[in-house]
Amino acid sequence: DSGVTQTPKHLITATGQRVTLRCSPRSGDLSVYWYQQSLDQGLQFLIQYYNGEERAKGNILERFSAQQFPDLHSELNLSSLELGDSALYFCASSAGDESPLHFGNGTRLTVT
Amino acid sequence: GENVEQHPSTLSVQEGDSAVIKCTYSDSASNYFPWYKQELGKGPQLIIDIRSNVGEKKDQRIAVTLNKTAKHFSLHITETQPEDSAVYFCAAKGDVWGKFQFGAGTQVVVTP
Numbered sequence A: 001d002s003g004v005t006q007t008p009k010h011l012i013t014a015t016g017q018r019v020t021l022r023c024s025p026r027s028g029d030l031s032v033y034w035y036q037q038s039l040d041q042g043l044q045f046l047i048q049y050y051n052g053e054e055r056a057k058g059n060i061l062e063r064f065s066a067q068q069f070p071d072l073h074s075e076l077n078l079s080s081l082e083l084g085d086s087a088l089y090f091c092a093s094s095a096g097d098e099s100p101l102h103f104g105n106g107t108r109l110t111v112t
Numbered sequence B: 001g002e003n004v005e006q007h008p009s010t011l012s013v014q015e016g017d018s019a020v021i022k023c024t025y026s027d028s029a030s031n032y033f034p035w036y037k038q039e040l041g042k043g044p045q046l047i048i049d050i051r052s053n054v055g056e057k058k059d060q061r062i063a064v065t066l067n068k069t070a071k072h073f074s075l076h077i078t079e080t081q082p083e084d085s086a087v088y089f090c091a092a093k094g095d096v097w098g099k100f101q102f103g104a105g106t107q108v109v110v111t112p
Helices: none
Strands: A005-007 A010-013 A019-024 A031-037 A044-050 A053-057 A064-068 A074-078 A087-094 A107-111 B004-007 B010-014 B019-025 B032-038 B045-051 B056-059 B062-067 B072-077 B086-093 B100-102 B106-111
Touching (some): A005 A087, A010 A019, A019 A087, A044 A064, A044 B100, A074 A087, B019 B086, B072 B086
Antiparallel strands (some): A005 A019, A019 A074, A031 A087, B019 B072, B032 B086
């Protein structure tokens, strides 16, 4: 158990809809990362937050947004969903710059 | 930015044999190289890591080597067992704070 909690585990929704994915980092970790993993694809970095502030942005679509709250949990909002958004979305947390990432078990999003 | 290439994409080995996965990186400022194992339905799990001031690190049946001059690093699994079957990802952290770049992954299948 990595200590990173993601909810929900599965999400099925229709095109055009909006969903929110939630992540609770490991206790004490200030940094949260979001990754997308499509079928047979690697881990695509979306965005990173550190102590409530955005730190780095990757290949995140404008339809997607995220935030990290004062209690350090983070939410990833996906809107105007398309079939191609179907994927596993992982959250990871780390304690700091020289620390490894610890991943949650992901949210599987299916857009129909 | 950092680019990480990982080979092979699939690797089939007989139980008891060794498995080697290789990664190359582009950013000479990269200083931290973790390896992750992802089992079906789970998030990537850190299995071993190495920093740029070390050439080799070993943990039981798993070892990682780093060649900074050639900008490549490798994962070695000895005496493979069926439970080693999984997807393995290498990663490199560049000079941008906390930003990790992942390889595309290697599907390892250990046959009894």
